[in-house]
Structure formats: structure tokens, C-alpha cells
Amino acid sequence: MSISKQKKASKELLQAAHKVYHYRRDLISEGRLVELDKAVGELQALTEDKAVKLEPLSACMGRLDALLRKIGGKIYPKTFWSDNLEVALVAAIIVIGIRTFFFQPFIIPTNSMYPTYSGMNAVVYEDKNEAPAALTRAFRFITLGARHKSLVAKNSGTVQVVGEEKVKGKKWFFLPTVLSEYTLQVGGVPHKIRVPADFDMSAAIQRSYPESKIVRDPDRSYWDLGTRVEAGDAILRFDITLGDALFVDRISYHFKRPEAGDPFVFRTRHIPGIEGDSKNIVDKYYIKRIGGIGGETLEIKDSSLLVNGKPRTEVEAFARNARKEGEYGGYVYPSSNPANPPKILTGPGDSTEIPEATFVALGDNSANSLDSRYWGFVPEKAVIGRAIFIYYPFTKRWGLAE
Numbered sequence: 105m106s107i108s109k110q111k112k113a114s115k116e117l118l119q120a121a122h123k124v125y126h127y128r129r130d131l132i133s134e135g136r137l138v139e140l141d142k143a144v145g146e147l148q149a150l151t152e153d154k155a156v157k158l159e160p161l162s163a164c165m166g167r168l169d170a171l172l173r174k175i176g177g178k179i180y181p182k183t184f185w186s187d188n189l190e191v192a193l194v195a196a197i198i199v200i201g202i203r204t205f206f207f208q209p210f211i212i213p214t215n216s217m218y219p220t221y222s223g224m225n226a227v228v229y230e231d232k233n234e235a236p237a238a239l240t241r242a243f244r245f246i247t248l249g250a251r252h253k254s255l256v257a258k259n260s261g262t263v264q265v266v267g268e269e270k271v272k273g274k275k276w277f278f279l280p281t282v283l284s285e286y287t288l289q290v291g292g293v294p295h296k297i298r299v300p301a302d303f304d305m306s307a308a309i310q311r312s313y314p315e316s317k318i319v320r321d322p323d324r325s326y327w328d329l330g331t332r333v334e335a336g337d338a339i340l341r342f343d344i345t346l347g348d349a350l351f352v353d354r355i356s357y358h359f360k361r362p363e364a365g366d367p368f369v370f371r372t373r374h375i376p377g378i379e380g381d382s383k384n385i386v387d388k389y390y391i392k393r394i395g396g397i398g399g400e401t402l403e404i405k406d407s408s409l410l411v412n413g414k415p416r417t418e419v420e421a422f423a424r425n426a427r428k429e430g431e432y433g434g435y436v437y438p439s440s441n442p443a444n445p446p447k448i449l450t451g452p453g454d455s456t457e458i459p460e461a462t463f464v465a466l467g468d469n470s471a472n473s474l475d476s477r478y479w480g481f482v483p484e485k486a487v488i489g490r491a492i493f494i495y496y497p498f499t500k501r502w503g504l505a506e
Contacts, residue, residue, distance in 0.1 A: 114164075124140075124177075136175050140172075146164050205355070207492075210349070210351075210389060210391065212347035215469055217391060218468065218472075219469075222499070223302070224300060224302060224303045224304070224345065224346065226303075228308060228312050232341040236252065236343075248346065248497040250344065253341070253343070255339045257335055260335050261291020264327060266287050266327075268305070269284075269285055271298065315331075345497065348499075369390065370488055374486035375480070378390075378479045392476075393419075393467070395409055395463075396464035400412060408422075421506065433471050438450060446478055447479060462482060463481065492504065
């Protein structure tokens with residue numbers, strides 16, 4: 105070994121000695137501490153000596169190493185676990201700090217903001233009996249976060265969707281989560297498939313079976329897929345693509361007020377009734393666009409969002425909805441639902457004056473968005489930050505958030 109490499113190793117050994125001293129000095133006897141101080145001083149002097157020879161430097165390192173092995177406990181010598189656990193803990197602290205005070209990652213589960221942002225979507229395979237190759241699955245998982253789903257018939261018969269229920273499941277193999285379990289019957293035999301709770305399973309079924317229809321009998325209701333399958337046939341085969349993953353800026357709103365048009369993230373625990381039950385406090389993160397701020401008066405008219413009687417134009421999403429451009433369907437009045445009646449902007453001629461220190465949250469996909477129209481205003485204390493960058497998956501939406 106060259107003298108330069110040995111000096112580098114000696115500096116690392118000195119660092120280890122300092123660490124042992126600071127971590128274990130209350131457990132080491134006074135005599136050993138004196139011995140440690142002497143050994144460190146000798147090695148420090150030799151390391152700084154430009155004319156030092158390899159042999160005395162190595163011998164001095166050997167003496168310090170032997171001493172550290174006696175008094176180092178779990179600090180020295182380093183093991184794989186102790187070394188990497190420390191690195192992992194430091195990294196975790198840094199990540200938690202960044203997430204808490206600066207930039208928080210957020211994954212969009214639903215399509216209430218489509219087409220500006222995309223939630224989970226179904227990519228249906230036209231040939232249900234042709235499974236994608238392993239390499240194709242891997243590529244789609246890496247680039248789109250796509251997870252493959254399939255349901256194969258155990259017997260022959262006609263197919264009906266007869267029920268859905270929420271069940272407990274695992275996310276990433278170990279994190280608890282809630283899943284939707286759908287029951288399909290093939291010739292009366294139940295077949296079950298599980299998907300994420302926020303996934304729009306009806307879209308996957310409708311795209312797979314365009315001629316399917318809902319049947320309501322006096323005794324029960326079911327979804328008749330209008331087809332017959334044979335044992336071994338795939339009833340459903342589709343990929344669930346990951347919703348847009350983006351970073352949320354948690355800093356800016358400490359220095360400037362949220363503005364109309366901002367895509368913002370907020371916590372639902374400060375909004376009783378957001379899940380349809382005013383007694384049920386749900387703690388989730390939602391992303392919507394700020395449709396209005398305190399002191400403004402909002403109205404929906406001819407697909408446009410009006411503020412104080414004039415069309416809102418701060419961002420392109422407002423204008424695109426007003427023009428019904430591309431996949432933007434325009435702003436609409438909320439649908440009447442006895443179980444979840446609308447709260448604001450309920451119908452033609454209904455204008456809403458926004459209280460101070462609150463916001464109106466609207467989805468860009470107005471016809472398919474549960475937003476402030478249904479559960480009212482978002483208080484300032486619920487706001488987390490502004491969406492700034494879509495970092496995954498790698499689609500045309502990748503980049504600065506609109």
C-alpha cells in the first residue's frame with residue numbers, strides 16, 4: 105500500500121476513534137481514556153508528518169485499532185448493519201425534514217383534475233386472452249407505474265357484476281390500505297378481483313364490455329356484461345396506471361397568499377362532511393384548483409366560471425373549460441344527490457359569496473369532481489401548499505405543474 109493510501113486510512117481510523125470517545129466516554133475507564141488520548145495523539149502526529157515512513161505509520165494504526173476493538177463496543181469495528189443503519193437514519197431525517205418543511209410528494213388518485221392531471225386509469229387489453237410479456241410489464245411498470253390485473257374464469261357461463269365492498273389489504277406488500285373487492289359471477293359462480301379503493305373500476309368494465317348494462321330487478325341489481333365466457337378465458341385484463349406524482353411546495357404560502365387558479369393541496373380533517381358524513385372527520389390530502397378566494401362572488405354560466413360577474417381567466421384551465429377545449433368539459437352545476445346534496449353553486453342563477461380566510465376548491469374535470477360545490481369552503485388552516493412539478497410517470501404531463 106502506498107503512503108498516501110495509508111494516510112487516508114489513518115484519517116478514517118482517527119475519525120472512528122473520535123466517534124468512540126464521544127459515544128462511549130462515560131462507559132470507558134479513566135485509564136483507557138488516557139491510553140486512547142495517547143494513541144490518537146501519536147497517530148495524528150505521524151499522519152501530519154510529511155516524511156513519515158509506511159512501517160511506523162502502519163504499526164501506530166495497528167495499536168490504535170487494537171485498543172478501539174477493546175473499548176469500542178458496538179461502535180467499533182464497524183459492521184454492515186451499524187454503518188448502513190446510521191446512513192439510513194440520517195437520510196430518513198433529511199427526507200422527513202424536507203417533506204415537512206419544503207417539498208412534499210403527492211400522488212393523484214382520482215381524475216377530478218383531468219386532463220390537467222391524471223389519476224389512476226385503466227388501460228384495457230383488446231385481446232383479453234393474450235397476457236402481456238414479462239418484459240412489457242416491467243417496462244410499463246418502470247415508465248408508467250402500471251400494475252397488471254386479470255381475472256380468469258373458473259367455469260363457463262354468462263358474466264355479471266354483482267357487488268363491491270371495501271376490504272383491508274396491503275400496499276407495497278406491507279403498508280395497510282383499503283381496497284375495493286368486486287364480485288363477478290360466471291354462471292352463478294363467484295369470482296373476485298381487488299383494485300385500489302380510489303380506482304374507477306366501472307371505467308375498466310365499460311371499456312372491456314361496451315354493450316354491458318345495469319339491470320335492476322325487484323330483488324336485486326347487477327351489471328350484466330352481455331357476454332359468455334368459457335372456463336380458462338380471461339374475463340378482465342387491464343393495467344392500472346399510476347396517477348401523476350408531483351411535488352407540493354410547502355414554503356411559498358408562508359410568504360404569499362394563495363391565488364385564484366393555483367393548483368393546491370389541502371387536508372380534509374378541517375372540513376367536516378367532505379366524505380358525505382358531517383360526523384366523520386377524514387384525514388386525507390386532496391388536490392383541486394382554487395376557483396375563488398375570500399371576498400369574491402362566484403357563479404357558473406355557460407361552462408364558464410365567473411368572478412364578480414366576469415369570466416375567470418387567471419390560468420389556462422379556466423379558459424379551456426369555458427371553451428370546452430379538447431377533453432375539458434366545462435364547468436357544470438353539481439348533480440342532485442339526496443345523500444350528498446350540493447352546498448354552493450347549486451344551479452342557474454345561484455352565486456356564492458366566499459367568506460374571508462376561505463377558498464373554493466374546484467376540479468378541472470367539473471362533471472366528475474367532488475369539490476366545494478358539494479362540501480363547501482376550504483379554510484386557510486387546511487392548505488398545505490401549491491403543486492409545482494410532476495416528476496412521475498413519464499408522460500406528456502411530466503414537468504412544471506399547470
